[in-house]
Amino acid sequence: MIITDNHMHLDPQGLGIEAAKKFQRAGGTHLFIIYKYAEDYGINVKNEKDFERAYDIVIKMCKRVNDRTDLKAYCIIGIHPAEVVELYKKYGEKKTWDLCMKTFDIIAEKYVEKEIVGIGEIGRPHFPVSDEIMEFSQKVMNEGLKLSRELNCAVQLHLESFENREKFYELEKTVKRYGKKERVIKHFAPPEIKIFEEIEIMPSVIASENNIRKAIKEGNRFLMETDYIDDLKRPGAVMGPKTVPRTTLKLLRAGVLDEEDIFRIHKENIEKVYGIDLNEP
Numbered sequence: 001m002i003i004t005d006n007h008m009h010l011d012p013q014g015l016g017i018e019a020a021k022k023f024q025r026a027g028g029t030h031l032f033i034i035y036k037y038a039e040d041y042g043i044n045v046k047n048e049k050d051f052e053r054a055y056d057i058v059i060k061m062c063k064r065v066n067d068r069t070d071l072k073a074y075c076i077i078g079i080h081p082a083e084v085v086e087l088y089k090k091y092g093e094k095k096t097w098d099l100c101m102k103t104f105d106i107i108a109e110k111y112v113e114k115e116i117v118g119i120g121e122i123g124r125p126h127f128p129v130s131d132e133i134m135e136f137s138q139k140v141m142n143e144g145l146k147l148s149r150e151l152n153c154a155v156q157l158h159l160e161s162f163e164n165r166e167k168f169y170e171l172e173k174t175v176k177r178y179g180k181k182e183r184v185i186k187h188f189a190p191p192e193i194k195i196f197e198e199i200e201i202m203p204s205v206i207a208s209e210n211n212i213r214k215a216i217k218e219g220n221r222f223l224m225e226t227d228y229i230d231d232l233k234r235p236g237a238v239m240g241p242k243t244v245p246r247t248t249l250k251l252l253r254a255g256v257l258d259e260e261d262i263f264r265i266h267k268e269n270i271e272k273v274y275g276i277d278l279n280e281p
């Protein structure tokens with residue numbers, strides 16, 4: 001049975017490959033390893049080459065998981081919205097914009113060279129910022145969406161929480177204008193599967209039992225994730241690496257999910273949105 005975690009951060013300073021092994025022991029088979037912030041890899045960003053060094057650490061981690069376990073790991077790199085905010089405060093608009101654009105070029109190269117399967121996280125900060133910074137973040141996000149459309153590759157969006165329907169429709173509009181709907185994933189999505197189906201964006205839902213129970217009532221067009229942060233200084237701050245397989249298998253036994261749901265959530269939906277084949281080595 002294929003069980004996929006769509007959003008994990010594995011940190012060489014954290015448990016790293018050991019967290020992946022825990023995921024596997026619990027029944028996991030496929031995982032997406034997402035870049036966090038350069039700072040988390042001990043890198044202080046001054047230019048795009050620094051981003052590249054940080055990306056190479058994540059790509060290497062991904063390779064290590066593939067070489068040393070039976071898991072299949074995929075790599076995703078981007079410019080985290082919180083990182084954009086920090087760069088803006090440090091370097092101002094012009095330099096940050098140039099830096100982000102040059103960094104997107106690096107991301108594009110790595111996609112073409114098949115070192116990564118998508119872009120992420122990019123988007124808007126989830127914490128309050130000035131209008132000026134919010135506007136700037138939106139512009140960077142739009143460029144990221146354009147890049148995903150150009151490359152025809154998936155993109156994972158990190159956004160503020162969606163408390164009303166307007167937010168969904170506004171996102172739909174943005175994606176329609178700059179991106180390619182069938183390649184867009186909303187990371188950390190609420191379990192509102194119907195409205196995501198309506199706007200044709202793929203939700204990646206945090207794999208708590210409660211969330212998945214709610215989600216499945218509205219259908220099985222969603223992905224599952226932990227957003228595991230692999231930070232030894234914040235143990236238990238977020239979900240552990242075993243959560244996706246644990247929740248999936250528990251809800252299968254409870255009859256809340258059936259095998260067809262699991263096939264859709266962990267395999268078909270993933271293959272469709274990324275344009276990949278999970279059975280390929």
Ligand SMILES: [Zn+2]
Pocket residue numbers: 007009034121227
């Ligand atoms: Zn994340």
